[in-house]
Amino acid sequence: MAEGDKTIVIAGAGSIGCYAGGCLALAGRRMILLARPRVEAALRQGGLRVSDLDGHDRWIKPDALVVTTDPAVALPKADVILVTVKSGATTDMAALIKAHARPDAIVVSLQNGVDNADRLRGGLDGPMVLAGMVPFNVVQSPDGELPLRVHRASDGKVMLEDGGAGLISLLGVEGLAVEAHGDMRAVLWGKLLMNLNNALAALSGLPLARELADRRWRLILAGQIDEALQAMNASGIAPARIAGLRPALLPKVLRLPDWLFRLLARRMLAIAPEARSSMWDDLQRGRPTEIDDLQGAILRLAEKAGTSAPLTKRVAALVRTAEQENRGSPGLTPEQVNVRPYDRRSA
Numbered sequence: 001m002a003e004g005d006k007t008i009v010i011a012g013a014g015s016i017g018c019y020a021g022g023c024l025a026l027a028g029r030r031m032i033l034l035a036r037p038r039v040e041a042a043l044r045q046g047g048l049r050v051s052d053l054d055g056h057d058r059w060i061k062p063d064a065l066v067v068t069t070d071p072a073v074a075l076p077k078a079d080v081i082l083v084t085v086k087s088g089a090t091t092d093m094a095a096l097i098k099a100h101a102r103p104d105a106i107v108v109s110l111q112n113g114v115d116n117a118d119r120l121r122g123g124l125d126g127p128m129v130l131a132g133m134v135p136f137n138v139v140q141s142p143d144g145e146l147p148l149r150v151h152r153a154s155d156g157k158v159m160l161e162d163g164g165a166g167l168i169s170l171l172g173v174e175g176l177a178v179e180a181h182g183d184m185r186a187v188l189w190g191k192l193l194m195n196l197n198n199a200l201a202a203l204s205g206l207p208l209a210r211e212l213a214d215r216r217w218r219l220i221l222a223g224q225i226d227e228a229l230q231a232m233n234a235s236g237i238a239p240a241r242i243a244g245l246r247p248a249l250l251p252k253v254l255r256l257p258d259w260l261f262r263l264l265a266r267r268m269l270a271i272a273p274e275a276r277s278s279m280w281d282d283l284q285r286g287r288p289t290e291i292d293d294l295q296g297a298i299l300r301l302a303e304k305a306g307t308s309a310p311l312t313k314r315v316a317a318l319v320r321t322a323e324q325e326n327r328g329s330p331g332l333t334p335e336q337v338n339v340r341p342y343d344r345r346s347a
């Protein structure tokens with residue numbers, strides 16, 4: 001694939017879409033951002049600031065960005081479509097791609113959850129669909145701040161399903177490390193284990209680094225991961241390593257005392273102090289969260305496998321309540337989440 005000839009469309013320019021699209025545009029790739037009017041207006045007015053925890057801080061001026069709210073303008077030009085909408089919008093985005101994109105386009109899901117690539121496949125006849133996984137967090141500037149800024153708040157390589165010839169060199173640019181992986185199903189289930197923390201960060205309202213540094217929250221995450229691993233084992237799913245750790249070790253490491261965790265899990269705590277989870281973003285903005293694709297996926301798996309997952313169920317219920325109340329993060333304490341307490345190793 002000759003990089004200069006290819007047009008990449010970001011289907012849903014929010015935190016991940018603007019970060020990936022910004023890095024690609026800065027590397028000279030031909031980019032189109034398909035965005036909502038709020039994002040389009042901000043980008044047209046102030047351009048896009050792309051920064052990261054390694055100290056890079058770059059700005060793309062407004063007239064160097066191609067941004068539209070019209071799928072009929074963006075999608076027919078796409079050779080590669082990076083789907084970066086939240087899980088609840090995947091089916092609608094598949095319908096737009098089906099209506100407007102060429103059948104030879106390559107569609108890549110850069111979403112959390114284990115079902116989005118399949119949802120896209122189900123909604124599309126022609127295009128090749130590949131699963132992807134974004135390991136890092138991106139913080140978006142508050143509404144109204146110009147230029148709109150996307151800040152990569154942690155590290156890691158984007159994993160992509162093998163498939164598109166030349167895709168890795170097309171998408172792997174400065175700020176966006178990309179690697180092919182032969183077993184994306186395992187990668188997505190592995191990422192899901194860590195994403196069980198999104199809800200805890202959202203319910204606590206704490207930045208990820210502070211929340212993960214507190215053993216009381218880690219015990220709740222460890223308890224959910226135990227339940228998830230039980231359901232996965234019973235279903236024949238072997239999740240890939242996370243943050244360099246074998247999944248079975250994760251709960252053990254999370255249960256370590258704070259001082260030892262800080263020492264051994266530096267990689268997990270290497271997060272910019274302002275980073276929260278994408279689910280916290282959703283609660284704050286009054287949007288539906290991805291709870292049904294994260295905790296919900298584990299609960300469906302556990303039900304099918306006949307394993308139990310009471311802590312995961314409670315966390316999911318608390319997030320649904322917070323969604324309905326629509327007052328942002330409820331700022332819960334670990335004791336308010338882990339009332340029973342479900343994790344008997346918490347003493």
Ligand SMILES: NC(=O)C1=CN([C@@H]2O[C@H](COP(=O)(O)OP(=O)(O)OC[C@H]3O[C@@H](n4cnc5c(N)ncnc54)[C@H](OP(=O)(O)O)[C@@H]3O)[C@@H](O)[C@H]2O)C=CC1
Binds near residue numbers: 011036093096113134
């Ligand atoms: N944020 C993060 O740090 C990380 C996120 N992820 C995953 O990446 C995916 C994307 O997350 P994130 O970037 O945070 O999500 P965002 O909500 O920030 O971005 C998605 C954007 O797509 C827009 N959108 C939805 N439908 C359309 C449409 N038809 N046309 C144009 N724009 C549309 C949304 O607008 P609106 O809200 O108005 O519908 C929103 O602005 C999720 O699955 C998430 O879990 C993975 C790793 C880290």
Ligand SMILES: CC(C)(CO)C(=O)C(=O)O
Binds near residue numbers: 137194208276
């Ligand atoms: C924080 C992170 C990177 C991992 O849980 C994430 O995937 C998210 O915010 O959605």
